[in-house]
Amino acid sequence: MICIQDLSFTYKNGTEPALREVSLTLPDGDFLGVIGPAGAGKTTLTRAIAGMIPHHYTGDYYGSVTVNGLDTVETPLDQISRLVGTVFQDVESQIISPVVEDEMLYGLENFGVPRAEIPRRLEEALGMVGIADLRERSIASLSGGQRQKVAIASILALKPQILVLDEPTGELDPRSSRQIFTLLRKLNEEQGITVIIVEQKIMLLCEFARHLAVLNEGRVMRQGEVREVLAHAEDLEAAGVNCPRVTTYSRALSARLGERQPVCVDLDEAEALTRRLMK
Amino acid sequence: MNNLFEYVPGNSFIHRLNPITKLLLTVVICVAAFVTDRLPVLLGLLAVNLLFGLIAGVAGRTWNILRGLLKIAVFLFLLQALLYRGGNPVFWIITDQGLLTAGKVVLRLVVVCMPLTLALAVTRISDLTNALTQVLHVPYPYAFTLAATIRFIPQFVEEMNGIMEAQTARGIPFDTARGLKKFSMIVPLCAPLLISSVRKTDQTAAAAEVRGFRLRTRDSAYKRYPFSAGDFAVFACCAAILAGAILL
Ligand SMILES: Nc1ncnc2c1ncn2[C@@H]1O[C@H](COP(=O)(O)OP(=O)(O)OP(=O)(O)O)[C@@H](O)[C@H]1O
Numbered sequence A: 001m002i003c004i005q006d007l008s009f010t011y012k013n014g015t016e017p018a019l020r021e022v023s024l025t026l027p028d029g030d031f032l033g034v035i036g037p038a039g040a041g042k043t044t045l046t047r048a049i050a051g052m053i054p055h056h057y058t059g060d061y062y063g064s065v066t067v068n069g070l071d072t073v074e075t076p077l078d079q080i081s082r083l084v085g086t087v088f089q090d091v092e093s094q095i096i097s098p099v100v101e102d103e104m105l106y107g108l109e110n111f112g113v114p115r116a117e118i119p120r121r122l123e124e125a126l127g128m129v130g131i132a133d134l135r136e137r138s139i140a141s142l143s144g145g146q147r148q149k150v151a152i153a154s155i156l157a158l159k160p161q162i163l164v165l166d167e168p169t170g171e172l173d174p175r176s177s178r179q180i181f182t183l184l185r186k187l188n189e190e191q192g193i194t195v196i197i198v199e200q201k202i203m204l205l206c207e208f209a210r211h212l213a214v215l216n217e218g219r220v221m222r223q224g225e226v227r228e229v230l231a232h233a234e235d236l237e238a239a240g241v242n243c244p245r246v247t248t249y250s251r252a253l254s255a256r257l258g259e260r261q262p263v264c265v266d267l268d269e270a271e272a273l274t275r276r277l278m279k
Numbered sequence B: 001m002n003n004l005f006e007y008v009p010g011n012s013f014i015h016r017l018n019p020i021t022k023l024l025l026t027v028v029i030c031v032a033a034f035v036t037d038r039l040p041v042l043l044g045l046l047a048v049n050l051l052f053g054l055i056a057g058v059a060g061r062t063w064n065i066l067r068g069l070l071k072i073a074v075f076l077f078l079l080q081a082l083l084y085r086g087g088n089p090v091f092w093i094i095t096d097q098g099l100l101t102a103g104k105v106v107l108r109l110v111v112v113c114m115p116l117t118l119a120l121a122v123t124r125i126s127d128l129t130n131a132l133t134q135v136l137h138v139p140y141p142y143a144f145t146l147a148a149t150i151r152f153i154p155q156f157v158e159e160m161n162g163i164m165e166a167q168t169a170r171g172i173p174f175d176t177a178r179g180l181k182k183f184s185m186i187v188p189l190c191a192p193l194l195i196s197s198v199r200k201t202d203q204t205a206a207a208a209e210v211r212g213f214r215l216r217t218r219d220s221a222y223k224r225y226p227f228s229a230g231d232f233a234v235f236a237c238c239a240a241i242l243a244g245a246i247l248l
């Protein structure tokens, strides 16, 4: 369980708070999507959950974050890192090794995974993301999307209980993006791994996430189940977050017909609504 | 320039050598080049370098290094040859002794620059870091810093090129400017580049930290780095090179 209470944070060399009185609670095994405009504080939120704030990034810190009952301020970063695996937004800076295999090994070696287990973990993680063939390649020879997959695989290999992914599909094509989301859902459902994902592709978020949190100017504007959050589409759009087209469609219908229609979050629902209205 | 430090995958004899052995060979060649003052020995060292590149199967990289050194080599040669006093004139103010000295200076430069670049081309940086900590007992943070520096050179160059391309697209003639002019255009770009690099480096440090950077010990690495028969053979070569440089 992750519990964030009244968290406010200003980076040491920042002027404005990057997060303002953020409160969020995630039960174990949740799948949370985080969305918001540029500079809203999404990355900062992921850093706070992973303990990089305040252990690596210092600044003015108010409130508290607990991960599985451990206060991130008091717990050493290494201990939090064993629980929380983070995929960074900027892949370039996440990858420290020049060759894929070494990047995969790095965390496994440091966290003392038994030698006998390392090859299996490595192959498994590469296989899950579908890049087993890239194992011996140098990072410099990979495309942006391939690098992103390496970054994801290197974190999956560590088998964290909580996965934090900051725009992990930014460089991926639609098909690979969907593959990653499908993989996350599988890990979430079969192994009960908690997933927190920052993502701009709202359609994917609505399809795969259980809860949504909308951030704007460091505040959580809305949080709750996907459908509840989408019901407040006007607020989201005011904050610069585009809603799925089907949601916009059902809202437009409500407006035109002058009566409130249910909010659609996927194509099936939109089809059902359309059919009902056509009758 | 961009890929001058990049690893070239392979499975040659040199690739399989212990990273420490490659480092030793590099150091030995450099030391030998400074100890000796004889042209044939320098030529011999150049041959060793070329052989190194050939056996490692990185002839292309070797050629690129030589080509990269060409301009500065010509400049140094002319400078030395023109400034040297003494010896018998050969042509205008250039003397035979001048030519010899200039040749040695240039050869020494080439011989010293080649091995490190070649060694980096055939060694994975992570193997180097691991071997430094495992075999030479270098504290991991120092080894990591070294590795990070080597790793950031190409990234820095890539970013610099990106900015220059963007500026060229805005009509600033980066592509046609040469020499000092180009240099003076690049300098103002360094500050923003440095700031973005610092932020990136900071993120990389965070990335290492959340993956147990502080937990890493001498024994953490999955791979082991024992010396093999090939390594001992190269040790013998190193001894021979040093002896040759000192005695000849
Ligand atoms: N390392 C840092 N040092 C100082 N200020 C920072 C740092 N990282 C982020 N900030 C500031 O904190 C605020 C929130 O940034 P954050 O990166 O969390 O936003 P974001 O929602 O992830 O944006 P994006 O969609 O662009 O990734 C911004 O004003 C940003 O300038």
Ligand SMILES: [Mg+2]
Pocket (backbone or CB within 6 Å): A042, A043, A044, A089, A166
């Ligand atoms: Mg971000």
